[in-house]
Amino acid sequence: MSDILRQPAEVIYQAELDALKADDHGAKPENWQLSPQSVVTYLMGGTTASGVVISPKYIGQRRIIETAVATLATDRALLLLGVPGTAKSWVSEHLAAAICGVSTQVIQCTAGTDEQQIRYGWNYAQLLAKGPSREALVPTPLYRAMENGSLCRLEELTRMGSDVQDTLITVLSEKMLPVPELNDAIYARRGFNIIATANNRDKGVNELSSALKRRFNVVVLPLPDDMDQEIDIISRRVSEMSRDLQIPHPKNAAEEIKKVVTMFRELRSGSTLDGKVALKVPSGNLSTAEAIAVMVGGLSQAAWFHQGNLNAQAIGANLLGAIVKDPVQDKLVLEEYLETVLKKRADFSDYYHSINELL
Ligand SMILES: Nc1ncnc2c1ncn2[C@@H]1O[C@H](COP(=O)(O)OP(=O)(O)O)[C@@H](O)[C@H]1O
Ligand SMILES: [Mg+2]
Known part of the structure; x- marks a missing residue:
């Protein structure tokens, strides 16, 4: 190489x-x-x-x-x-x-x-x-x-x-x-x-x-219109980048990408995927490129500090940095999202806890 x-x-x-x-x-x-x-x-x-x-x-x-x-x-x-x-x-x-x-x-x-x-x-x-x-x-x-x-x-x-x-x-x-x-x-x-x-x-x-x-x-050039397309873009780029950076690509990467994309799309559009809860929108633009950066940051943190375990601890701080661009306004937006949405979802409980600890 x-x-x-x-x-x-x-x-x-x-x-x-x-x-x-x-x-x-x-x-x-x-x-x-x-x-x-x-x-x-x-x-x-x-x-x-x-x-x-x-x-x-x-x-x-x-x-x-x-x-x-x-x-x-x-x-x-x-x-x-x-x-x-x-x-x-x-x-x-x-x-x-x-x-x-x-x-x-x-x-x-x-x-x-x-x-x-x-x-x-x-x-x-x-x-x-x-x-x-x-x-x-x-x-x-x-x-x-x-x-x-x-x-x-x-x-x-x-x-x-x-x-x-x-x-x-x-x-x-x-x-x-x-x-x-x-x-x-x-x-x-x-x-x-x-x-x-x-x-x-x-x-x-x-x-x-x-x-x-x-x-x-x-x-x-539009933002990807459906979730599967966005997941596809992120998965491809993340696996290429982890190969370039010579960091391992854990098996559960696809699962975590799906969760990150869910959070991104909900916050970006100001409503949960099922359309039931209206949300405030953070000031950053939460693009696909940022989701890629969050995942690559998470992979690096997992590889160097969490024995290769890609989990909410490894991804959480990267996620927080991408969402909270304005330390006052965006923090409130994220807090509301955590309490009204993530707290109630069993499969997001580790994200709920790790982001809450950092806020
Ligand atoms: N629709 C897409 N297809 C393929 N890659 C995409 C797509 N959307 C975003 N990306 C990825 O996002 C990353 C950043 O894009 P970039 O060209 O720097 O954005 P821009 O110049 O529009 O701000 C690239 O690594 C690219 O692979
Ligand atoms: Mg550019």
């Missing part, structure tokens, strides 16, 4: 990508590694013509992924929108890996992102020695993606200032990036496009200008 903590998708799933490529006889947009059909198979899972099994990466509606892939084959860019933890970054990484073989051309947008991080910067030593020249120019991931006809990922697009966001308008509408210092421009090669992600829950985001919005096709 390599000692790199996390390899990019195109390295982890290289065998699957190679198998898809070998059997891919469909038409491809120029500079794509795979046909749009094979890209969808890579994301949704399936079997190749020669019988290689492709694991599902995204669990949800196939149509969503088809729309995303079809968008990237047009001149419009893709914006994946949704609450945190709905696999926006995950889908963006896998789309880039499947379509152009590199998922690492990423710009993380923040309030401090400036135009130089989007367009290009300068190597000042070169600039002083040689004056403005192509050699003195420091390309950004966006610049490189345009130059080699591949995908650039922009994470959390709406976190950077509107003026900086608007730098993308020329890039997206004219497919070129002016370099006024050199009286030149770079023209995007075929295959270039942008996959941006943004979440609609954050405070302090900068709305996209309508000029920019018009250049994106928006695809909304």
Whole structure:
């Protein structure tokens, strides 16, 4: 096993990508590694013509992924929108890996992102020695993606200032990036496009200008609609992660995942699964990604401190951290949930006691 903590998708799933490529006889947009059909198979899972099994990466509606892939084959860019933890970054990484073989051309947008991080910067030593020249120019991931006809990922697009966001308008509408210092421009090669992600829950985001919005096709990634689907997503990721972290995966993991998902879904929706008791909703968004984090935290605690017993003691503190984001309000919400719901359920009594001890 390599000692790199996390390899990019195109390295982890290289065998699957190679198998898809070998059997891919469909038409491809120029500079794509795979046909749009094979890209969808890579994301949704399936079997190749020669019988290689492709694991599902995204669990949800196939149509969503088809729309995303079809968008990237047009001149419009893709914006994946949704609450945190709905696999926006995950889908963006896998789309880039499947379509152009590199998922690492990423710009993380923040309030401090400036135009130089989007367009290009300068190597000042070169600039002083040689004056403005192509050699003195420091390309950004966006610049490189345009130059080699591949995908650039922009994470959390709406976190950077509107003026900086608007730098993308020329890039997206004219497919070129002016370099006024050199009286030149770079023209995007075929295959270039942008996959941006943004979440609609954050405070302090900068709305996209309508000029920019018009250049994106928006695809909304929803929270999983049924419980079995959510359990499936969590079980897959938890077993992959426990393998990566080299911690054992106890037999009762599935049972505990089901309990954690039950608590998450009830608190998230503000009512018990049977619809009989109305509940207050905590301020955090209790996403699937957070349920994965709770379970992985629980597995680690079980492995290192509870002789491998994955139980309410090992999971409880992780659960509390995920639910109580606001120490005053959310604590009251959780207390009420414990007293009105969990206390009455025999199979949740260990959770009732261990969370109560920590509150
Ligand atoms: N529908 C889904 N299918 C597969 N994995 C999912 C799904 N929803 C959430 N996940 C998992 O949630 C984790 C976090 O997702 P991430 O892409 O970081 O969320 P976001 O960028 O939307 O905030 C990933 O590990 C991913 O595997
Ligand atoms: Mg993300």
